Amino acid sequence: MFKLRDYQLKTIEQVYSSMKHGHKRIIVQQPPRTGKTVIMAEIARRTTSKGKHIMFLIHRKEVLSQAMTTFKQQNVKMNLATMGMVQSLTRHVGELTAPQLIFVDEAHHALAKSYRRILDSFPNAYVLYFTATPIRTGHDQLDQIADDIIVGKSIQWLTEHHFLAPFHYYGLGDIDRSKLRKQNGDYSSSSMDEALSHQIYGHIVEQYQRLASGKQAVVYCHSIGSAKKVTEQFRKANITAEEIDGNTDQTIRDKLVQQFRDQQLTILVNVNLFTEGVDLPNVDCVIMARPTSSLALYLQFSMRCLNPRKGKTAIIIDHVDNFLNFGLPNNDRDWKQAIVTKDKRKASNSDNGPALAQCSYCFGTFYRKDIHDGCCPLCGHALEKENKDYKIVNVDLQEIKENQAVKNRKQLVQKILNDQVMANVADKSPGQLHTLKEFQAYAELHGYQQGWAWYQFNNRRKNKW
Missing domain, CATH: 3.40.50.300 (P-loop containing nucleotide triphosphate hydrolases)
Known part of the structure; x- marks a missing residue:
């Protein structure tokens, strides 16, 4: 059997608490790489140990095989478990034993007709929708089929506590x-x-x-x-x-x-x-x-x-x-808001995420707050004054839209910066150039292909290292 981590046990406690408060169809959000299958297996073990039947739904063969192995290792009573691919089970739903508890893995797919045909056939069952990302690409969201959400620990917290790698x-x-x-x-x-x-x-x-x-x-x-x-x-x-x-x-x-x-x-x-x-x-x-x-x-x-x-x-x-x-x-994300169908969401003017910056020397991307003494936190190179801020404006978490006026202003500023770089390199030789922007400006000025700029810049960097 697996020894569950404290945050996994906490998630299980929250699941049972939600059930006690009358919720029957619950989203369980857990970031990737944090053992959601182990959490499901432990809940399945507790359920089957009481003689109750469970069902596990997934849409990929490889994931199903891994889940069955994990459930067996956790001493789930497999004679009380129906585990299968939704594409197959939906065709035989009338032949299935009614479960008391259904697990839906990768549940952001669960609005599909094949899933709903199974779930609607067992209206008395509790349903746990497990997913790392409880958001869909279409209009309808998971509030259509769920009545509660349990949000797991943040990626930042999991990293700080060594459950994920930096x-x-x-x-x-x-x-x-x-x-x-x-x-x-x-x-x-x-x-x-x-x-x-x-x-x-x-x-x-x-x-x-x-x-x-x-x-x-x-x-x-x-x-x-x-x-x-x-x-x-x-x-x-x-x-x-x-x-x-x-x-x-x-x-x-x-x-x-x-x-x-x-x-x-x-x-x-x-x-x-x-x-x-x-x-x-x-x-x-x-x-x-x-x-x-x-x-x-x-x-x-x-x-x-x-x-x-x-x-x-x-x-x-x-x-x-x-x-x-x-x-x-590791951006923080509002998953409780994400599951709400778009036309029901609360209006918000806040931007979802800190400003990002990028080092023109190593191409490292990082939060601006992590800059120390004006240097890139990844390579230590002094950051140029024109180093960009990237503001992530999470309107609906899927498609990031930028106010057109802000976009136009950024384009104007960038054109001015590019023109300044062009002027700075006009009387220089390639041996006097240092940054990728300078090589690109020199290439444009002399009618060279941009691949020349990449090649020269990479050669310069390799020679320095």
């Missing part, structure tokens, strides 16, 4: 976000193709070597084609890398995942696989090569590497500026 976050901006277009709740694959810089495939390897060399990393790509290109670039650099996606044969996929777990493989490049639930305990670095407009996906991506280990500091490399949508993973 991290360094680097934002590299290999993307033109103005070209991104929404489709079915996230950016379309075609718009991501258009928005991503062609240089990103080489940059991913270069920046991995600079920031996380030797660390096991998971790379998130938006398409099979882009994933294969990334994998090829790692192999050219003599770094062991494999690509897996939904078309990969299950036997091969399982084999590669096991090789990664056994530390025989350094880089695992994937398309839409390692998001919810799949256990990869030894990831020390995450590389985001795909943008997303979904907070749920962003947290699953960025927190994949936060399993703690003594002395570990995780590395998050964001090539697509997802932090501009959502802040850093």
Whole structure:
């Protein structure tokens, strides 16, 4: 059996307290990597020990297999447990034994008809909706099916108490976000193709070597084609890398995942696989090569590497500026407000999250409050005066919208700054340039490709180090 952590036991106490106060359909929010399956297993053990039947619903085969293993280890009476994929159970709902308690894992999907068909068939059952991110991409939210929410400990608290690893976050901006277009709740694959810089495939390897060399990393790509290109670039650099996606044969996929777990493989490049639930305990670095407009996906991506280990500091490399949508993973978020359907939400003028800043030398992204003596808290480099503040204005937690007047003013200020940099480099030679902005301005002034600026800047930095 697992020995539960204090915060997990506290969550269980809150669940039973909510039930005693008359709530029957309860959301249980727990951040990624904090053991929500263990919490479910303990509640299931207590329930089945009293002879009551439980049901567990999930939509992914890998997660179901892991959950069944955890439930068995926690001494759940499996003869009183119905555990299955919602896609299968919804077709046989009339044949199922009525449960007294239903667990819905990754419950931000639970408004789908397949889930509701099962849940509506057992109106007398208690339902616990477990999720790290109780928010949906559409209009309707989880208040449609739940009557209470229990919010877990914050990511900041979990990090401070060593249940999650601390991290360094680097934002590299290999993307033109103005070209991104929404489709079915996230950016379309075609718009991501258009928005991503062609240089990103080489940059991913270069920046991995600079920031996380030797660390096991998971790379998130938006398409099979882009994933294969990334994998090829790692192999050219003599770094062991494999690509897996939904078309990969299950036997091969399982084999590669096991090789990664056994530390025989350094880089695992994937398309839409390692998001919810799949256990990869030894990831020390995450590389985001795909943008997303979904907070749920962003947290699953960025927190994949936060399993703690003594002395570990995780590395998050964001090539697509997802932090501009959502802040850093450890931003505080109002989950109680997030579950409310949009037209019922209270109006709020407050911005959800502190100002972010970015170092133009190491590309580190951090909270402005962490700056010490005007230097980057990650690399110690003196920050330039024009260093940006990024204010994260969380209107509805999914799509970050910026007041147009503020946006126009920022664009004007940036144009003035760019013009000043252009003037400063007009009479200089490349050997006198120092920052990426200076190299970019010099390239524009002399009609060079922007790839020249990247190459020269990276060469300069490598020589300094």
